[in-house]
Amino acid sequence: MPEHRVGTQEEFDAARAELLAQEKELTRRGDELARKRRELPWVPVEKDYGFDTEDGPKSLADLFDGRLQLLVYHFMFGPPYDAGCPVCSSIADTLSPNAVHLKARDVTLICSSRAPLDKLLGYRRRMGWSLDWVSSGGSDFHRDLGFVYTAEELKPFLEGGYPATVRQMAQACGTDVASYVTExxxxxxxxxxxxxxxxxxxxxxxGLEPAMAYYGLLDRAPLGRHEEGEQMHWLRRHDEYDDKG
Known part of the structure; x- marks a missing residue:
């Protein structure tokens, strides 16, 4: 544990009161941004996307499952992957138990990936999630939103050198770096x-951090995220940590 300033309860209370005012200001600013987010213009989806689901082929409209709102998490699990991205997996750990609460507010929450459906469902069983997961298959659904990259687009990144964490994540997914970062x-x-x-x-x-609940909690822990200088990413799939985490 690094050294840290130690003070009295009175000093803590005064500093905490000052911080609380700033936290409330940030909360109000967050409320304002949420309002502006809802006021964005809606864009009609004119392309006919198709998805493979447990219940057979479906359109984007079908994925609403009788509700009026749909949230799709674009999960990094490309066709050559053997397992889902560990970071996306940590996000799904948060999403899965919240899907039932979103349904109560007329929102369907699903994951979508480009890997074949049988791979996705097998991995979901391993992770113990109940979240609906669909395969976008050969459609341009992920590409049209900017979540799939071509070899030409990735060339400067791959040739310019990439962090060790990228290779780490690619290996964790059972694929090479080029295939990993395509997603x-x-x-x-x-x-x-x-x-x-x-x-x-x-x-x-x-922008995905609201679904990464652990970061919000780490931000309130004594050492914070404590990621500076780390050469390898600390995140693992929830069944890969040792007893100490």
Whole structure:
């Protein structure tokens, strides 16, 4: 444990009160951004995407499952992968138990990946998730949202050198670096109105942190995320940690 400033209870209370005011300001700012997010223009989805599901082929509209809102987590599990991305897996750990609560608010939450459905369902069994998972198969669903990259687009990244964590994650997925980084994570949102599907929101990278509950908790732990200088990513699939985590 690194050295840290030690103070009295009175000093803590004064500093905590000052921080609390800033936290409340951030919360109000978050509420304002949530309102602006809901006010984004809706874009009709005109392409006819097809998905392989446990119940057979479905369209994007079918995935709403009788509800008016749909959230899709674009899970990094490409066709050559043997297992899902560990980071995406940590996100699914958060998403799966929350799907039932979202249904109560007229929202269907699913995962979508490009790998064949049998691979996805086998991995889901291993992880113990109940979340619905579909395969976008050969459709452009992930590509059109910017979550699939071509060899030409990846060339500067691969030739310029990449962090050791990328190779680590590729190996964890049973594939090579080029195949691993072809996929990208993301979240997209949709509304169904009068038979038309509208895209209402898309995010990736740190925009996915609300689904990474552990980071919010680490931000409140004494050492925070404590990732600076680490050459390998600390995240593992939940069945791969040792007794100490």
């Amino acid at each position: 990208g994570p993301g979240l997209s949102a949709y509304a169904l109105a009068d038979g038309t599907v509208y895209r209402t929101y898309v995010t990736t990278a740190r």
